[in-house]
Every structure is written in structure tokens, then in C-alpha cells.
Amino acid sequence: MKVFFTTFGCKVNQYETQEMSELLTSNDYTIIDSPKEADIIIVNSCTVTAEGVRKVRQTIRKLKKENSFAIMVLTGCASQAEPHIIEDLPEIDILMGNRNNTDIVSIIDNYIKTHTFLNAHKKHLREDAFCGTGITKFDGHTRAFLKIQDGCDRYCAYCLIPYARGFSRSKSLEMIDSELKALNDNGYKEIVFVGINLSDFGKNTPYSLPDALELAEKYTNIERIRLGSLEPDHITKEMIERLAKISKLCPQFHISLQSGSDSVLKKMNRHYSAKEYEELTINLRKAFKDATITTDILTGFPTETEEEFLETLEFAKKIKFEKAHIFPYSVREGTKAATLPQLQKSVKEERAKILAFTTNETRTEFLKQQIGKTVNVLFETDKEDYSEGYTENYTPVRVYDSTKRAGKILKITITDATDEVCIGN
Numbered sequence: 001m002k003v004f005f006t007t008f009g010c011k012v013n014q015y016e017t018q019e020m021s022e023l024l025t026s027n028d029y030t031i032i033d034s035p036k037e038a039d040i041i042i043v044n045s046c047t048v049t050a051e052g053v054r055k056v057r058q059t060i061r062k063l064k065k066e067n068s069f070a071i072m073v074l075t076g077c078a079s080q081a082e083p084h085i086i087e088d089l090p091e092i093d094i095l096m097g098n099r100n101n102t103d104i105v106s107i108i109d110n111y112i113k114t115h116t117f118l119n120a121h122k123k124h125l126r127e128d129a130f131c132g133t134g135i136t137k138f139d140g141h142t143r144a145f146l147k148i149q150d151g152c153d154r155y156c157a158y159c160l161i162p163y164a165r166g167f168s169r170s171k172s173l174e175m176i177d178s179e180l181k182a183l184n185d186n187g188y189k190e191i192v193f194v195g196i197n198l199s200d201f202g203k204n205t206p207y208s209l210p211d212a213l214e215l216a217e218k219y220t221n222i223e224r225i226r227l228g229s230l231e232p233d234h235i236t237k238e239m240i241e242r243l244a245k246i247s248k249l250c251p252q253f254h255i256s257l258q259s260g261s262d263s264v265l266k267k268m269n270r271h272y273s274a275k276e277y278e279e280l281t282i283n284l285r286k287a288f289k290d291a292t293i294t295t296d297i298l299t300g301f302p303t304e305t306e307e308e309f310l311e312t313l314e315f316a317k318k319i320k321f322e323k324a325h326i327f328p329y330s331v332r333e334g335t336k337a338a339t340l341p342q343l344q345k346s347v348k349e350e351r352a353k354i355l356a357f358t359t360n361e362t363r364t365e366f367l368k369q370q371i372g373k374t375v376n377v378l379f380e381t382d383k384e385d386y387s388e389g390y391t392e393n394y395t396p397v398r399v400y401d402s403t404k405r406a407g408k409i410l411k412i413t414i415t416d417a418t419d420e421v422c423i424g425n
Contacts, residue, residue, distance in 0.1 A: 001029055001030070001039040001040060002029075002030045002031075002032045002037060002038050002039045002040070003021075003024055003029050003030065003031050003032065003038060003039070003040045003041075003042060004031075004032055004033070004034065004035045004037075004038035004040070004041050004042070004070075005017050005020070005021065005031065005042050005044065006035070006041070006042075006043050006044070006059060006063070007044040007076075008043075008044065008045050008046040008052060008055065008056055008059075008076065008078075009044075009045070009046025009048065009052065009076070009077065010046070010048075010194075010229075011145045011147075011192065011194040011228050012145075012147050012150070012194050012195065012196060012228075013044050013046060013076060013077070014145055015135065015138075015145045015146070015147040015194060016044065016076075016098060016101050016147070017042075017044050018135045018137075018138055018139060018145075019101065019102070019132060019133060019134070019135050019147075020042065020044075020075075020101055020102075020104045021139065022133075022135055022136065022137075023102065023104055023105055023133060024104065024105060024108075027105045029105075031139075035063050035066055035067055035070070036066055036067050037067075038067060038070050039069075039070060039071065040070060040071045040073060040108060041063050041064075041067065041070045041071070041072050041073065042073040042075065042104075043056060043059060043060055043063070043072070043073065043074050043075070043076070044075055044076040045074060045075065045076035045077060045078035045079055046076060046077050046078060047076075047077040047078040047080075047081045047082060047160050047161075047164050047332070048077075048159075048160075048161070048330075049327070049330040049332075050330045050331060050332065051330060052078070053078050053082070053085070056074075056076075056078050056085075057085070057088075057089060060072065060074065060089055060091050060092065061089075061091060063091075064091035071093045071094065071108070071111060071112075072091050072092050072093045072094070073092075073093065073094040073096065073104075073107075073108070074086070074089070074092045074094070074095055074096070075096045075097055075098060075101055075104075076097070076098055077097075077098060077160075077161070077164035077165065078164075079095055079096065079097045079121065080097030080098050080099060080121070080124075080163075080164045080165070081097075081160045081161075081163040081164035081334075082160075083095060083097070083119075083121045086119075092117075093111060093117060093118065094107060094108065094111050094117075094118045094120060095117075095118070095119050095120065095121050096120040096121055096122075097121050097122065097164075098164070098165065099122045099123070099124050099128070099131070099166065100120060100121075100122050102131055102132060102133050103120070107120045124151070124165070124166025124167065125166070126167055128151075128166055128167065128169060129169060130149075130150060130169045130170055130171045130172070131150075132147065132171065132175075134175060134178065134179045134182075135179060135182070135183075136179075136182040136183070136186060137182075137183070137186050137188075138183075138188070141380075142188075142189070142190070142378065142379070142380045142389075142406060142407045143188065143189075143190040143191070143192055143226075143378070143380070144183045144188040144190070144191050144192070145191075145192045145194050145228075146176070146179055146180070146183070146191050146192065146193055146194065147171070147194050147195060148170065148171045148176055148193055148194070148195055148198070148201055148212050149168070149169070149170050149171065149195025149196060149197060149198050149200060149201040150165055150166070150168075150169055150170075150195060150196050151165045151166040151167045151168040151169050151196055151197070152165055152167075152168055152196050152197040152200070153167055153168045153197075153200075153203075154197065154231070154269070154271070155269060155336075156258075156268055156269050156270060157267060157268050157269045157335060157336040157337040157340075158268060158298065158301065158329060158330075158332065158335055158337040159332070159335060160332045160334060160335060161196060163334065165196045168196075168197055168200045168203050169203075170200075170201050170202050170203065170205060171212075173207060173211060173212065173215065176212050176215055177215045180215055180216050180219055180222065181219065183222070184219035184220070184221045184222050185221070187221055187407075188221065188222065189221065189222065189223045189224060189378060189407070189409055190222070190223065190224040190225070190226060190250075190378055191216060191222055191224070191225050191226070192225075192226045192227070192228055193209075193212060193213060193225065193226070193227055193228060194228035194229075195228065197231055197234075198227065198228050198229060198230055198231075199230040199231050199234035199235055200231065200234055208239065209239065209243075210239060210242035210243055210246065213225055213227075213243070213246050213249060214246060216248055217246065217247065217248060222248065223248065223409060224248055224250050224378065224392065224409075225246070225248045225249055225250065226249075226250040226252060226394075227249075227250075227252075227253065227254070228254065229254045229255075229256060229296070230253060230254060230255050230256070231255075231256060232255050232256070232257075232272050232276070232277050232280050233270075233271045233272040233276070235255070235280055235284075237283060240283055240284060240287050241287070243287075244287040244288060250392040250393065250394070251288035251289065251290055251291040251292065251392060251393050252291070252292045252294065252392070252393045252394040253284055253291065253292070253293055253294070254294045254295065254296075255277070255280065255281070255293060255294075255295055256295060256296045257277060257295045257296065257297050257315075258270060258296065258297060258298050258301075259297065259298060259301065259304075259308070259312050260274050260277075260297075260311050260312035260313075260314070260315025260316060261274070261304075261308040261309075261311040261312050261315075262274055262311075263308055264301055264304055264308050264311075264312070267301065267302075267303065267337075267340075268298075268301060268337075269336070274311075274315055277319075278315075278318070278319065281293050281319055290392070290393050291393065292322035292323075292366075292393040292394060292395070293319065293321055293322060294321060294322055294323040294324065294325075294394070295319075295321050295323075295324050295325070296324070296325045296327065297312065297316065297324055297325070297326050297327070297355060297359075298327055298328075298329050299312070299326065299327070299328050299329065299348055299351035299352040299355055300328050300329040300343045300347055300348025300349075300351055300352070301329045301337065302329070302337050302340035302341055302342050302343065303340055303341055303343075304329075304343065304351075309351050309355075312355065313354065313355055313358060316355060316358055316359055316362070317358060317362070320362050320365075320366075321359055321362060321363075322362070322363060322366045322393075322394075322395075323359070323363050323394075324355075324356075324359035324362075324363075326352050326355050326356040326359065327352065328345070328348035328349050328351070328352040329343070329348055360419065363419075364417075364419045366395075367395070367417040367418070367419070367420075367421070367422055368417045370395055370414045370417060370422050371414050371415065371416060371417055371422070372413075372414065373413070373414050374411055374412070374413045374414075375391040375392075375395070375397065375411070375412055375413075375414065375424075376391060376392060376409055376410070376411055376412075377389045377390065377391055377397045377399075377409065377410055377411075377412045377424070378390055378408075378409045379399075379405035379406050379407065379408055379409075379410065380406060381406060382404045382405060382406045384402065385400060385401070385402060386398050386399060386400045386401070387399050387401075387403065387404070387405040387406065388421070389405070389406075395422055396420070396421040396422065397412055397414065397421065397422045397423075397424050398421045398422070398423055398424070399412060399423075399424050399425055400423070400425075412424035412425065413425060
């Protein structure tokens with residue numbers, strides 16, 4: 001039978017789609033790129049924002065119209081945290097969630113026997129161990145994502161992820177090493193370590209994040225390793241010292257800020273101050289040559305005043321993020337923030353616009369500062385008239401000509417820069 005996947009959300013979701021894909025192909029299913037020809041359509045959903053869930057609903061309805069005969073499967077974070085999503089989605093034939101993604105083969109097989117709606121949703125439990133079968137490749141990518149951690153114990157006031165992902169748990173070092181070997185043998189030059197609360201890796205075990213990264217040092221095909229999104233309060237000076245000794249670690253750190261105002265951070269139930277965040281960025285930039293700091297920031301959190309927003313704006317100017325993802329606050333029912341007095345949508349969006357303008361200026365300044373440097377670029381895409389890839393610190397670089405470079409790491413001299421990308425040859 002032929003299976004089509006569509007995936008929403010983060011790198012962890014993308015990893016889990018690959019994991020399900022490998023499970024299905026090993027059981028004689030065929031993965032295809034066209035929903036119209038599929039016997040089974042699997043939607044791997046995201047619940048971070050209300051807009052994300054709206055897009056999931058819209059996609060399910062659109063795909064079912066395109067292929068009314070396909071078995072429609074909904075999994076991922078939206079269905080895990082909000083299983084009632086099925087109440088107005090009669091298009092769904094199988095409801096499950098990320099807790100039992102690795103049961104995808106048996107769940108589909110069970111449905112095929114009866115062809116009646118199957119609710120296979122299971123709740124996360126406190127005693128859940130890390131669950132997964134692992135991957136050997138990452139289809140359609142020159143870089144491979146490697147999920148090593150799942151779940152989050154933080155319960156930030158705006159976030160549904162603990163309900164969608166359960167409690168913090170970590171993959172064993174033995175399984176990580178096995179996956180690294182498979183990815184190395186399949187020729188991947190860069191591995192991105194990912195998790196829901198990645199810097200919490202190793203909680204309740206004798207090991208920590210550097211232990212996982214150090215495993216990659218011995219694999220010769222793997223030339224780079226990179227970290228996914230990190231929480232600032234888990235990154236100690238001792239951890240930075242160990243990370244700085246890992247020769248393959250790329251000096252790019254995506255560290256969620258959310259707000260530069262201490263009063264807002266407290267209401268958000270974040271576990272650090274703006275000063276502590278600033279000290280972390282200073283320590284990372286000292287420890288890693290050409291380090292870049294990227295981040296996520298929310299605007300318009302409930303009760304955020306104009307003064308508090310301006311604190312965030314000034315803080316972003318001070319840190320000089322090399323890139324920032326700006327999001328207007330999105331109400332998620334079931335979170336503490338949803339019970340607080342809400343700001344008008346126009347206020348949230350205007351603040352996001354102002355902050356994005358400022359952080360985009362900083363990014364453009366950073367890109368222009370790269371002119372004249374000679375850098376190593378892992379090329380990811382080849383177009384008709386250019387190739388594009390990323391440096392160790394995740395600076396995008398484009399080379400204009402018809403040469404095919406995807407999958408190669410090459411030395412490039414940067415000669416120019418736009419607002420979005422550096423130009424080299």
C-alpha cells in the first residue's frame with residue numbers, strides 16, 4: 001500500500017515522520033510524494049499555536065477532498081494534546097498521537113481489518129520511558145536530525161507542549177550511538193541533535209547533553225554536529241566548557257528567550273532572568289569563535305504592558321541576535337495564560353512587527369559583517385542557477401552558477417550580502 005506523509009511543526013516531528021516512514025517501508029508499505037495516489041495519508045500535526053492547529057484542520061479537509069478513498073490518519077502533538085479535535089473532523093479514520101507513533105504499522109493493520117473509525121490515542125504517563133525505534137537515514141535532506149530527548153516538565157504558562165509530549169525522558173547513549181553509526185554509514189556530513197527540551201537531556205540519569213554529542217566524534221563521515229533549540233537555564237558554565245571541547249560542534253545556539261522583561265518572564269513561568277540570559281550569551285560567545293545566538297520571542301503575552309514590551313525591544317538590541325523568530329502570543333486553551341486578561345490582536349501583531357523590524361536590522365548587519373570571510377559551507381540545495389547552504393554558525397550562503405554542490409562541504413569566500421543571505425564564490 002502507498003503512504004503519503006504531511007508534517008507540521010518542529011524538527012522532532014520531522015524526525016518522527018522519518019521514523020514512522022522507516023517502520024512502514026520495512027513492513028512492505030511504499031512512501032510516495034503524491035497524496036492523490038496514496039492509499040493512506042498520515043498527518044503529523046503541531047499544537048504550538050492556534051494558527052498551526054487551524055492549518056492542520058484545513059489540510060486534512062483539503063487532502064480528503066483530493067483523495068476521498070485514502071485512509072486518513074491523524075497523529076502528532078495536536079491530536080495528542082487535544083484529542084477532541086476529531087469532533088468536527090469526520091474525515092479522520094484513525095486518531096492516534098505521538099505517544100504511540102511507533103505502533104503505526106499495527107494500528108493501520110487493525111484498521112484495515114474492520115474499516116471502522118479507530119481511536120488509538122493513548123495518554124502520556126509519568127512512568128513512560130523514552131520510546132522510539134530510531135532511523136538510518138533522513139529522506140530528502142543533506143543534514144539528518146537525531147532525536148535524543150522528549151517531553152518537558154516546565155509547564156510554561158503559554159505552552160501546551162507538556163500535555164502534548166509528556167514528561168522529560170532521554171534516549172539511551174547506546175541507541176544514540178547506534179543511530180549515529182547508521183547515519184555515518186549512509187554518508188551524512190551533519191547531524192542535528194534535537195529534542196523537546198534538549199538541554200534537559202540526561203535528566204534522572206548519570207549523563208548529560210555533552211555525553212551524547214561526544215559519541216559523534218569517532219565517526220569519520222560526520223564532519224559537523226549541531227544543536228536544536230535549547231532552554232537557557234539548563235546550560236551551565238560546566239556544560240559550556242565540555243561543549244567547547246567537542247571539535248565537531250557547530251557554534252550556533254538557538255536559545256529561547258520569549259521575553260526580555262523580568263516581570264513577563266515570571267508570569268510566563270520561565271526559570272531565568274534577562275540578566276542571566278545575557279550572561280549565558282556572553283559565555284557562549286567567549287567559548288566559541290564566531291558563535292551565533294538565535295532565539296524565539298513572544299509579543300503580547302497577557303497583561304504585557306507597553307513598558308514591558310519596550311524592555312524586550314531594548315534587550316533584543318543589546319544582545320544583537322543573529323536571527324530571531326518573532327511570534328504574537330497565541331491563546332492555547334488549557335494553559336494558565338489562557339485564563340489571564342488578553343491583549344487585543346492588533347496590539348500583539350503591532351508589537352511583533354516592531355520587534356521583527358529591529359531584529360531583522362541586526363541580522364542584516366550581521367550578514368554584511370561576513371563579507372570578506374572564507375568559510376566552510378555545507379550545501380543543501382541546487383537550483384538552476386545557484387547552490388545554497390550553511391556555514392558552521394548557520395550563516396546562509398549562496399553561490400551563483402550552475403555547478404551542483406548539494407551534499408558537499410566547500411570553502412567559499414563571501415563577497416556580498418543581502419537582507420537574507422550571503423553571496424560567495
